[in-house]
Amino acid sequence: MNRLQQLFEKKKNNILSIYFTAGYPEIGATIKIAEALEKAGADFLEIGFPYSDPLADGPVIQNSSQVAIENGMTLKLLFQQLKDLRTRVTIPVLLMGYANPMIQYGVANFCKAAADAGVDGVIVPDLPLNEYEEIYQDDFIKNGLSNVFLVTPQTSNERIKKIDELSNGFIYLLSSSSTTGKSLNVSDEIGEYYERVKSLNPKNPLIIGFGISDKNSFMRANQYANGAIVGSAFVKTIGNAKDYLSHIPQFIRKIRD
Amino acid sequence: MNYRVNENGYYGDFGGAYIPEMLYPNIEQLKNQYLNIIAQPDFKAEFEDLLKNYVGRPSPLFLAKRLSEKYGAKIYLKREDLNHTGAHKVNNTVGQIILAEKLGKKRIIAETGAGQHGVATATVCALKGLECVIYMGEVDIERQAPNVARMKMMGATVIPATSGSKTLKDATNEAMRDWINNPVDTHYIIGSVVGPHPYPEMVSLFQSIISKETKQQLIEQTGNDQPDYVLACVGGGSNAMGMFYHFLDDENVKLIAAEAAGLGVNSGHSAATSVLGKEGVLHGSRTILMQTEDGQVVEPYSISAGLDYPGIGPQHAHLHKVKRVEYVSITDDEAMQASLLLSKMEGIIPAIESAHALAQLEKMTFKPDDVVVICLSGRGDKDLDTFMKYFKL
Numbered sequence: 059m060n061r062l063q064q065l066f067e068k069k070k071n072n073i074l075s076i077y078f079t080a081g082y083p084e085i086g087a088t089i090k091i092a093e094a095l096e097k098a099g100a101d102f103l104e105i106g107f108p109y110s111d112p113l114a115d116g117p118v119i120q121n122s123s124q125v126a127i128e129n130g131m132t133l134k135l136l137f138q139q140l141k142d143l144r145t146r147v148t149i150p151v152l153l154m155g156y157a158n159p160m161i162q163y164g165v166a167n168f169c170k171a172a173a174d175a176g177v178d179g180v181i182v183p184d185l186p187l188n189e190y191e192e193i194y195q196d197d198f199i200k201n202g203l204s205n206v207f208l209v210t211p212q213t214s215n216e217r218i219k220k221i222d223e224l225s226n227g228f229i230y231l232l233s234s235s236s237t238t239g240k241s242l243n244v245s246d247e248i249g250e251y252y253e254r255v256k257s258l259n260p261k262n263p264l265i266i267g268f269g270i271s272d273k274n275s276f277m278r279a280n281q282y283a284n285g286a287i288v289g290s291a292f293v294k295t296i297g298n299a300k301d302y303l304s305h306i307p308q309f310i311r312k313i314r315d
Numbered sequence: 316m317n318y319r320v321n322e323n324g325y326y327g328d329f330g331g332a333y334i335p336e337m338l339y340p341n342i343e344q345l346k347n348q349y350l351n352i353i354a355q356p357d358f359k360a361e362f363e364d365l366l367k368n369y370v371g372r373p374s375p376l377f378l379a380k381r382l383s384e385k386y387g388a389k390i391y392l393k394r395e396d397l398n399h400t401g402a403h404k405v406n407n408t409v410g411q412i413i414l415a416e417k418l419g420k421k422r423i424i425a426e427t428g429a430g431q432h433g434v435a436t437a438t439v440c441a442l443k444g445l446e447c448v449i450y451m452g453e454v455d456i457e458r459q460a461p462n463v464a465r466m467k468m469m470g471a472t473v474i475p476a477t478s479g480s481k482t483l484k485d486a487t488n489e490a491m492r493d494w495i496n497n498p499v500d501t502h503y504i505i506g507s508v509v510g511p512h513p514y515p516e517m518v519s520l521f522q523s524i525i526s527k528e529t530k531q532q533l534i535e536q537t538g539n540d541q542p543d544y545v546l547a548c549v550g551g552g553s554n555a556m557g558m559f560y561h562f563l564d565d566e567n568v569k570l571i572a573a574e575a576a577g578l579g580v581n582s583g584h585s586a587a588t589s590v591l592g593k594e595g596v597l598h599g600s601r602t603i604l605m606q607t608e609d610g611q612v613v614e615p616y617s618i619s620a621g622l623d624y625p626g627i628g629p630q631h632a633h634l635h636k637v638k639r640v641e642y643v644s645i646t647d648d649e650a651m652q653a654s655l656l657l658s659k660m661e662g663i664i665p666a667i668e669s670a671h672a673l674a675q676l677e678k679m680t681f682k683p684d685d686v687v688v689i690c691l692s693g694r695g696d697k698d699l700d701t702f703m704k705y706f707k708l
């Protein structure tokens with residue numbers, strides 16, 4: 059069992075995950091932010107490896123990705139930075155990014171480097187289910203990595219079942235079909251969609267993401283799921299602050315308390 | 316050798332649908348329905364009617380006599396520049412708008428580089444009374460101002476793409492993000508043979524009318540539908556795929572695709588994807604793209620906005636890998652000189668994109684009865700500003 063799976067064994071609700079982009083706001087920020095987030099009480103982390111053309115992202119994460127690339131962040135450098143990860147951070151860590159940088163690195167090499175660094179899982183929104191199953195799944199399993207797929211309100215029951223079957227971490231439930239950084243959709247249909255997914259009795263925990271920005275949206279998501287992920291709101295906060303590390307405890311407290 | 320798409324959406328190693336889950340339902344719907352819809356008699360009837368009576372097809376195949384004399388071969392121009400809206404792009408938008416209607420979509424989005432695809436999309440949306448939103452790079456909005464005005468006049472909303480290099484690739488990103496955020500009522504009319512499966516195949520089918528007509532016209536004019544050479548320029552590759560489509564299996568016909576070398580292939584300001592690119596994923600398909608060692612997409616450069624794209628369609632990547640098509644690089648200067656030459660010798664001002672194919676003639680040697688067909692993908696009206704500056708007219 060990796061750390062992510064252990065977490066879900068122990069904790070069943072109000073799980074809080076934070077996304078941030080590696081190398082943003084400065085190149086050396088990656089591990090410092092991870093450390094500060096653990097201290098502040100985050101349950102697990104998603105560290106973004108930047109891509110020049112992040113299709114699924116809104117302006118905030120587009121910007122953090124662009125700045126990170128300008129700062130010199132690459133997958134090679136990220137894996138060097140992560141050599142220190144497990145001496146300083148104990149909570150589960152996932153890497154999140156797009157297919158092309160991973161493919162250039164070599165998927166097998168990528169999985170091995172991630173496992174060596176103590177990473178527990180990977181989220182690559184534009185890696186197709188079919189290609190994962192047929193080509194890459196073995197590399198992930200061999201290295202003990204949980205691969206995470208997204209589900210949207212438009213995803214069919216049949217496909218959700220397939221995703222559940224191929225997943226061994228959690229199911230990433232999108233709060234609506236949108237890019238990152240929009241506000242939370244709180245319509246009745248969205249409630250029905252969460253209920254629809256739950257009624258399929260998935261074996262994997264459900265974590266809601268996209269549009270979770272504060273206590274209200276976090277609580278709302280937790281009515282339906284085991285936890286929620288905050289991305290753009292956190293990235294915006296550390297991007298605006300000079301002394302960004304000092305803002306992290308308060309950011310988490312405001313969501314939790 | 317098989318050059319066509321397989322049932323999984325791949326051309327050899329290239330293609331597929333590398334898309335986030337948010338786009339999956341729309342792409343799946345399209346994949347499951349488009350072949351069925353375009354095979355229906357009412358689709359075919361409307362498509363043919365609009366191509367004939369609205370677009371003005373068939374486009375002429377013109378024997379360019381003075382050019383032929385200069386180069387010592389029989390040079391034919393496939394006159395896509397004479398289509399309504401001035402380029403081949405409209406063949407695809409007519410097809411996709413009928414398809415979108417049959418899918419019950421109410422809102423159309425598209426990306427555009429030179430503005431030709433944006434204009435062709437705005438045109439068919441006006442024709443059908445559908446809402447139209449066009450994404451265009453901020454840089455391209457400046458260098459293709461007349462096309463922006465055309466789109467607006469036909470009722471389209473033009474939204475500047477301000478991310479990245481502010482050109483075609485970024486406009487494509489923005490259009491895909493729009494589709495993610497509007498998953499139900501919107502159809503995305505992609506303007507080239509790029510994007511996730513089934514787009515490359517669908518767009519090449521709609522553009523294949525170019526080579527279908529060319530073969531008929533060659534028979535009428537020469538008695539033989541097998542030319543020696545067929546040339547076209549490549550941005551994403553739609554006019555080239557349309558021009559090559561019915562010649563792919565005629566292995567004696569040499570197919571040549573001209574990419575934009577910009578200031579020179581190794582100048583750092585180029586869009587010569589087949590030379591500078593490596594295999595990877597761009598805009599939803601596995602293809603060849605210009606990228607760094609870390610997999611970041613490299614900003615391309617070409618004087619022609621329509622060729623200023625860091626990738627090529629997956630079928631082109633395949634045709635390049637299996638060497639069915641020869642990919643050549645043409646610099647800005649070579650293309651500009653070819654534009655001037657065609658204007659002076661035949662009274663036809665070509666789009667700078669199309670002039671990249673014309674410029675290749677300078678580099679070839681012919682036998683006197685060689686038959687050469689060049690796809691004149693568009694007219695140069697949109698480029699007058701660039702011509703005026705470059706030639707100090």
Ligand SMILES: Cc1ncc(COP(=O)(O)O)c(C=O)c1O
Binds near residue numbers: 403549550554692693
């Ligand atoms: C006249 C013309 N030719 C060629 C192109 C390049 O596109 P493609 O390679 O898809 O034909 C464009 C694109 O805008 C164009 O306007």
